[in-house]
Amino acid sequence: MGNLKVTMTDVDGLTRTFDDVAEGTTLLELGKLHGVAGIMGDCGGACACATCHIYVGEGWSDKVGKPDDIEFAMLDMVADVMKDNSRLGCQVRMSPELDGLEVTVAPASEY
Numbered sequence: 001m002g003n004l005k006v007t008m009t010d011v012d013g014l015t016r017t018f019d020d021v022a023e024g025t026t027l028l029e030l031g032k033l034h035g036v037a038g039i040m041g042d043c044g045g046a047c048a049c050a051t052c053h054i055y056v057g058e059g060w061s062d063k064v065g066k067p068d069d070i071e072f073a074m075l076d077m078v079a080d081v082m083k084d085n086s087r088l089g090c091q092v093r094m095s096p097e098l099d100g101l102e103v104t105v106a107p108a109s110e111y
């Protein structure tokens with residue numbers, strides 16, 4: 001148990017705030033732990049499926065950072081729902097500077 005805060009809106013539009021998130025936890029792990037709708041994580045967090053796709057909340061993109069080339073290639077597979085603020089939840093790890101982060105689970109790709 002940690003003390004970082006994350007607000008997640010699931011794919012159905014339900015928003016929940018978790019305030020006991022441990023440093024080092026990925027957004028995939030957090031979403032799975034709480035059964036957040038739309039976070040699947042089919043590949044187990046290996047950056048190989050894009051079913052953990054989330055949108056980073058407004059104002060957080062600089063702190064969260066951009067996807068690396070491998071992650072970008074995965075996001076490109078779901079380009080129909082990809083946005084500028086897209087990230088893979090399994091590749092975003094909580095740190096003190098992300099305390100208070102807001103994210104929204106992306107809808108499934110139609111591909």
Ligand code: FES
Nearest residue numbers: 041045048050090
């Ligand atoms: S869980 Fe598969 S890419 Fe994140």
